[in-house]
Amino acid sequence: MRIAVIGAGGIGGYFGGRLAVAGHEVALVARGEHLAALRRDGLTVDSPKGDFTLAPAGFTATGDTGEVGPVDVVLLCVKTWQLDEAVKALPPLMGPGTAVITLQNGVEAPVEVAEAVGRDAVWPGTARIIALLAGLGHVRHVGGAGLLTFGEWDGRRSARVERFAEALNGAGVSVELPADPWVALWAKLLFVATAGGLCATVEAPFGVIREQAGTRAMVAAAMTEVAAVAAAEGVELPADIVDESMAFLDRQPAEGTPSLHRDILEGKRSELEAWTGSVVRLGKRTGTPTPVCAFVYTILSAREASRRG
Ligand SMILES: NC(=O)C1=CN([C@@H]2O[C@H](COP(=O)(O)OP(=O)(O)OC[C@H]3O[C@@H](n4cnc5c(N)ncnc54)[C@H](OP(=O)(O)O)[C@@H]3O)[C@@H](O)[C@H]2O)C=CC1
Ligand SMILES: CC(C)(CO)C(=O)C(=O)O
Numbered sequence: 001m002r003i004a005v006i007g008a009g010g011i012g013g014y015f016g017g018r019l020a021v022a023g024h025e026v027a028l029v030a031r032g033e034h035l036a037a038l039r040r041d042g043l044t045v046d047s048p049k050g051d052f053t054l055a056p057a058g059f060t061a062t063g064d065t066g067e068v069g070p071v072d073v074v075l076l077c078v079k080t081w082q083l084d085e086a087v088k089a090l091p092p093l094m095g096p097g098t099a100v101i102t103l104q105n106g107v108e109a110p111v112e113v114a115e116a117v118g119r120d121a122v123w124p125g126t127a128r129i130i131a132l133l134a135g136l137g138h139v140r141h142v143g144g145a146g147l148l149t150f151g152e153w154d155g156r157r158s159a160r161v162e163r164f165a166e167a168l169n170g171a172g173v174s175v176e177l178p179a180d181p182w183v184a185l186w187a188k189l190l191f192v193a194t195a196g197g198l199c200a201t202v203e204a205p206f207g208v209i210r211e212q213a214g215t216r217a218m219v220a221a222a223m224t225e226v227a228a229v230a231a232a233e234g235v236e237l238p239a240d241i242v243d244e245s246m247a248f249l250d251r252q253p254a255e256g257t258p259s260l261h262r263d264i265l266e267g268k269r270s271e272l273e274a275w276t277g278s279v280v281r282l283g284k285r286t287g288t289p290t291p292v293c294a295f296v297y298t299i300l301s302a303r304e305a306s307r308r309g
Helices: 010-021 032-041 080-088 109-117 159-170 181-202 206-211 213-232 241-251 259-265 276-286 291-308
Strands: 002-006 025-029 043-046 052-054 060-062 073-076 099-102 122-135 138-150 174-176
Touching: 002 010, 010 025, 010 043, 010 052, 010 073, 010 122, 010 138, 010 159, 032 060, 080 109, 099 109, 099 159, 109 122, 122 181, 138 159, 138 181, 159 174, 181 206, 181 213, 181 241, 181 259, 181 276, 181 291, 206 213, 206 241, 213 241, 213 276, 213 291, 259 291, 276 291
Parallel strands: 002 025, 002 073, 025 060, 043 138, 073 099, 099 122, 138 174
Antiparallel strands: 043 052, 122 138
């Protein structure tokens, strides 16, 4: 298949790299020194599922989607606050059946992208992985299954969704095709906005916030708030979503950290607005109380402002 990945960072480099190794025609859209390194040295991925290096001849590295042309699937792998610019790079990649998979945490990215390319072209998706850019042209898969969920906007099973799922499976990437992709997005938000938010608030990895009774209780209370906001938005999460998500927290590597935590610590712009911030915003809009999420959001807004100067 012909695949373009916009944003060849942690998740884009990992999933795009695996598809290229499996023989698909992959274009990694990157910029700056990272793009230069990809062109010169190729892509190196360290992963518990098997390390690999892709030679420059094994994929296209470009800063210009006009050089790529229409593809079957676009993996949109930039941060939420980078979507605006990334969306402007989409038109040359779009053919009649092109699907754009949004992999951002949060529930707002598909809506933003659909405003540019239409709902029929957008597959709301999630990535279950911890991956990061370890250096120029170098991605590190730290943990997590390396699993993708995605589907047509309205949840209908289509031939193109199944075809891409097969391509991913053939590339060693696990896939779940949810009956409703929005349930998967909300379930992921329920985890990152709360467990991710608490890690960033106390500046500690998953192992600490789940062992301390106080932070564990706050995570569970915040998760209950997110489920209530989802219901108010018309998305019914499974009845055991909080227990399931606490069990998911217990399965995370003890030293694992969410990107929200790493970004704030490093003084970078974070995705706070799209994670805990969106829960608070949508809670206000629907009249759903979110006191724990609002507390976490307030602390982190101040912490990010202070770190970024
Ligand atoms: N990392 C993870 O484990 C997971 C991440 N996610 C989600 O995936 C999304 C991406 O996260 P992550 O992979 O960590 O992010 P990274 O910052 O590692 O990667 C994003 C990459 O996209 C590049 N980029 C941004 N805009 C453009 C553009 N217009 N053209 C070309 N390249 C561009 C960035 O370059 P530059 O540095 O120059 O800005 C960077 O290399 C986030 O929304 C996150 O929530 C979801 C699950 C797990
Ligand atoms: C919390 C985590 C690792 C879960 O996959 C994530 O999505 C992120 O850090 O962006």
